[in-house]
Amino acid sequence: MTAEEVAAKVGGKVEVPAEGAVASSVYVGDLLSDVMGHAGEDCALVTIQNHLNTVAVCTLVGCSVVVICHSRPVPPDMAEGAAREGVAIVATPMSQYEAALALSELPPSKH
Amino acid sequence: MAEGYNPTILQGQQTSDDEILANTPLDAKALGGDSSEIIMELLQRFKVRDVMKRQVICIPRKATMRDAQKILRDNRISGVPVSENGRLYGLVSVNDIIKGLDGGWMEEPCEAHMAKNLVVLEGGMPLAFALRYFNNYTYGRFPVLDSDRKLVGIISQRDVMRALLYELSVEIRKLERKTSPKAAEAEQEAKENFYRKEWAVVHNDLSRAGHAANAIKGILRERKIDRSIVRRVAVAAYELEINICIHSHGGVLVLLIADNSVSITAKDRGPGIKDIEWACRDGTSTANDWIRSMGFGAGMGLSNSKRVSDKFEIESEVGKFTIVQCIFDLPKAESAGKEGGA
Numbered sequence: 001m002t003a004e005e006v007a008a009k010v011g012g013k014v015e016v017p018a019e020g021a022v023a024s025s026v027y028v029g030d031l032l033s034d035v036m037g038h039a040g041e042d043c044a045l046v047t048i049q050n051h052l053n054t055v056a057v058c059t060l061v062g063c064s065v066v067v068i069c070h071s072r073p074v075p076p077d078m079a080e081g082a083a084r085e086g087v088a089i090v091a092t093p094m095s096q097y098e099a100a101l102a103l104s105e106l107p108p109s110k111h
Numbered sequence: 112m113a114e115g116y117n118p119t120i121l122q123g124q125q126t127s128d129d130e131i132l133a134n135t136p137l138d139a140k141a142l143g144g145d146s147s148e149i150i151m152e153l154l155q156r157f158k159v160r161d162v163m164k165r166q167v168i169c170i171p172r173k174a175t176m177r178d179a180q181k182i183l184r185d186n187r188i189s190g191v192p193v194s195e196n197g198r199l200y201g202l203v204s205v206n207d208i209i210k211g212l213d214g215g216w217m218e219e220p221c222e223a224h225m226a227k228n229l230v231v232l233e234g235g236m237p238l239a240f241a242l243r244y245f246n247n248y249t250y251g252r253f254p255v256l257d258s259d260r261k262l263v264g265i266i267s268q269r270d271v272m273r274a275l276l277y278e279l280s281v282e283i284r285k286l287e288r289k290t291s292p293k294a295a296e297a298e299q300e301a302k303e304n305f306y307r308k309e310w311a312v313v314h315n316d317l318s319r320a321g322h323a324a325n326a327i328k329g330i331l332r333e334r335k336i337d338r339s340i341v342r343r344v345a346v347a348a349y350e351l352e353i354n355i356c357i358h359s360h361g362g363v364l365v366l367l368i369a370d371n372s373v374s375i376t377a378k379d380r381g382p383g384i385k386d387i388e389w390a391c392r393d394g395t396s397t398a399n400d401w402i403r404s405m406g407f408g409a410g411m412g413l414s415n416s417k418r419v420s421d422k423f424e425i426e427s428e429v430g431k432f433t434i435v436q437c438i439f440d441l442p443k444a445e446s447a448g449k450e451g452g453a
Contacts, residue, residue: 033353033411036346037418049406056321060328060345077318111342 003088009102012092015074021064021088025109043109046099055081155313160234162274163255163264169194172222176211179203197261201225305369312355323364324349343419347437350412351377357402373439383429
């Protein structure tokens with residue numbers, strides 16, 4: 001599922017596009033150590049952590065799309081970092097649970 | 112007039128340039144060889160106490176402005192702190208002397224004419240902080256206090272420049288040695304046996320957290336090391352980098368690829384760990400609320416690092432340091448030297 005398709009599913013907007021960013025599974029987590037330990041490659045990360053460190057974690061685990069919930073703003077350093085690292089960012093007004101339900105056609109991300 | 116007046120001299124232990132250097136192992140190449148990055152690292156790595164003058168000439172409150180003038184002249188300094196028993200009351204600068212000469216109050220006690228609302232620095236602040244202060248204020252020097260608010264030193268722009276220039280010249284010499292043909296040959300030879308690189312990690316600088324782990328991931332990928340191993344190493348490197356960042360007073364992350372293994376070693380200066388077994392349990396952490404709000408400090412760092420490693424070692428001394436080493440076994444063909452090969 002491309003970032004644009006993810007955005008459409010969660011009623012959101014692609015804040016940072018990234019060429020070739022495709023999500024094939026979903027992981028939900030606000031605890032970055034938990035994401036580090038359990039999210040798999042090419043997943044969509046559903047979170048409320050709208051800061052640069054989220055991009056750093058995604059880069060390390062190979063997560064390609066971040067879905068920021070509750071319409072939290074994407075700070076400029078996060079947007080720049082994501083663009084540089086090829087991670088797409090989608091913002092949605094939904095909660096983490098609603099976003100996970102909206103993306104339920106994708107399997108859970110496992111590592 | 113106090114002709115024979117003797118100033119008090121605060122006799123702190125002066126750190127020599129060599130000592131500073133010995134305690135600050137920097138490798139310009141490890142920092143990417145980029146000079147601006149080296150300067151940034153130096154500014155973060157060095158603390159105010161590393162470069163301040165520890166021998167501070169002070170005068171008591173009852174000394175006259177004339178006494179202060181004599182001390183400034185005799186010692187060729189532009190400001191003298193007014194301090195008694197380590198407590199800082201004010202500072203008399205050349206400007207105050209000029210005003211005193213003009214206003215005719217040179218025989219009056221300096222406590223009546225000294226600057227009292229002082230901007231001070233703390234010894235543990237990064238040098239970058241001091242530079243910002245020099246930019247923001249017009250003062251030529253700042254008194255330095257310790258955590259008990261006692262005067263322990265004084266720092267001027269000249270002290271900062273001297274330390275930076277000295278360190279940069281050391282880095283340049285290192286680079287020159289490394290780029291000489293013989294050194295390059297030796298380095299190539301060493302490269303075939305092992306690879307080592309280290310990154311400085313700065314306390315509380317979460318904006319750069321992940322910088323080292325990401326670079327490590329890139330290096331391992333370049334060497335075509337198995338993706339699942341790269342991920343495990345990256346997870347440990349990131350967790351340890353974050354731990355240094357949020358729990359210690361700063362430290363280094365070292366990557367070593369050798370003998371069919373990859374190791375990540377995190378060394379920090381800091382509070383140390385009182386109960387290692389407790390700290391390695393999932394969900395135990397001493398992180399503050401701010402760190403937790405950022406999604407860290409859930410007490411999974413050490414346990415995550417341990418879980419992904421083939422071998423995990425930790426050593427710590429309360430009040431001094433913590434060293435954590437994670438070792439990852441490599442299949443024989445993937446070991447260090449074969450650049451890009453396997």
